[in-house]
Amino acid sequence: MLSCTCTVRADTRPSSSHEVFFAGSDYELNVYYVKGRQDGKTLLLIGGIQGDEPGGYLSADLYPDLVLEKGNLIVVPRANLKSIILGDRGPDGDMNRQFHDEAKTGPMYQVVGKLKELMSQADLFLHLHDGWGYHSPVYVDSLRNPNRYGQSLIADSANFTCDDGSVLPLQEMADSVLGEVNSRISNEQHHLHFFNTRTADPDTPYSEMRKTATYYALRKECLPAFGVEASKNLPSLEDKILYHNLVINAFMERLGIVAEAPRILIPTSGLHYTEVMVNGVPHMLKDKDTLTIRRNDEVQVVDIGTDYKRGVTMDLLGYGNLNDFKQSFRVGKDTQMVFRKEGQKFGSIDIKALSDEQYARYADKQKQEQHDHRQNVTRVFVVAVNDKHHVLLSGDTLKLAPADRLELISSFGDGSNDETVTLNFRGWVPETPSKMPNDDRGYLIEPDKSRLLRQYSEHGEGKRYAVVATDSRGNPVGEIWVQLSQ
Structure with missing residues (x-):
């Protein structure tokens, strides 16, 4: 499916709304809008552009549920759903190297185009990542030095001059935020540091950064943009989420966006039930059940019963793509539905496809068993x-x-x-x-x-x-x- 926009927008304040682009594809894109009781600055949060960096997308995923007193948020927790499901930096290439000017076709580039559109609606952009090691202004060891990305706030310039002549004081903004953030981190080894990649300089060692989302935001939208990097070497995933949240909250405060801080948690899912349509007839199944059908019956999963639905997908093995939720398929062979939250499997349903003769015998047996045991069914x-x-x-x-x-x-x-x-x-x-x-x-x-x-x-x-x-x-x-x- 090339593109499907499912929109739920609200004009009242405070409010939240949700847009879905490219629904049912590997590159399904969910965008959340949170509007405060009073209008104000808008912060754009993007996580999950590289699927092996969970601290960023799980942190972003906490913010759509906020209620804002003032200001607005645009939140894209999972910019690259396919890479998140696979736990891969970029199965079709690094999405964060596709923001240069050359137009390309394909599902990944359609997502890039939508992210560019969102930048035009914001006053500041934070791009959430997890990087190796610990950034340090001076060399300490192989894990802690100026070339490491982890625990840093990255900007493409100290001061960026836009086409209209206005100057964005990126280092001044970063220093102010880092002072607030580091005051809340008791372990000095986990403090974040400013990292200026000098992206536009001819002698920069980071010329690849010219293809990134933050540099595009600066050049094309004159939008203050920062990369937020938690370290992949931190002791726990909770630490990564916490440090991302501290940076986000400090920038919200700087922009005058007033909200309650979200909880620090790692959402978990369990498959309570799933509703599957077989030739238009609904069937309710539990985790580890077997769905028995005739060969070439039409099968569609229409609901997944779990406590936390964001980031949840269903993969019908051997059919469609990685994200087959709500898609219809003629199933002609034995297969399995695999349910995932991000890249973590949390449930499965086996499908057994029988010939007409086999299915007739199966149906007769089921009727007899239901008749014999109806009074003893566990409901x-x-x-x-x-x-x-x-x-x-x-x-x-x-x-x-x-x-x-x-x-x-x-x-x-x-x-x-x-x-x-x-x-x-x-x-x-x-x-x-x-x-x-x-x-x-x-x-x-x-x-x-x-x-x-x-x-x-x-x-x-x-x-x-x-x-x-x-x-x-x-x-x-x-x-x-x-x-x-x-």
Whole structure:
């Protein structure tokens, strides 16, 4: 897919919005806009242009969730999704050496073009990287010297003169920020230093920097631009994220962008469920399940149930590319769906493609097993409480506080091709009717704001309510209980 722009933009303040370019491709590009309650300067953050530098893209990934009092952010956590999935600096070439003037064609260069467009919307640009060693103004040893990039704030010039004659005091800005950042780092060995690559000078040893994003921003947009390099040799990934965040926050303060500081964390994912359409019919599967289909059935993954969805992809091995989420394929052989967050696999679903004769025998066997064991099926319920997913077994009780927000997502049995069922919260009626009778999936149920019909609760006490799963024939196939605290 060459290009698809899926836009959710908001004009109110404060607000956040999200654009997706080249959706479903190896170079899918997600851009996040955060607008403050008051307008102000705009900071552009780009991470992940080189996939073996996780400190940069995981740091950037914390900022789309901020609420700003003043100013704006444009955040691109994963500029080069393909390189991140593969953990490679640049499988199709180094993207950060493609910002010179010569126009080229291809998916990677389309991303470069979008990043250039974003630069025109910003007042300052930070490019987030992880580099080897520790930059030092003087030679200490092979790991700590003037040629190392780690723990540095890089600029292409001390003072850059734009085409209109204006001068960008890059070193002065960097020195001010580094004073603030290093005051917060107790270990002096981890202090960051200013690194002037003198990119435009004829005798610079870093002439390749003339093809980088920061130098393009200076030349073409007169945009103050810095490379932020955490060291790959730091003791932990948390340290890399922390030092990136300190630099970002210091520049936000300098620009007058007011926000809460994000948490320092490494998001993890687990595959709670996935929804797969087979010839347009939905199937709910769990991690390590097997999906059995006829050869050349049309298969499409439409939802991935995980607690943290940014950076999550699905690869249908032997089909499409590295990022096959929401793409349709005619599957004619046994294969596997692999679910990843960045380059880390966190789940898989096997696909077994049978001939018509094999599938007919399989279907007959499944019908017989379902008939024999229907009363003993282990049914799973997937719900979200305050946007966090929970998995419960039929008969379990979910405790809710009055201010909690509940969403009923799905339910499935222990058969890999188990049909999708409806979920009904007995005693709760939505304000707008659902498309399917007695199906409350997808609604936000808030106990303290909802009128619950007491007569449908257990013993009419208004404390415990049943959520019932019903199959296509109207038969109840499982239930969980919602316990309301006072």
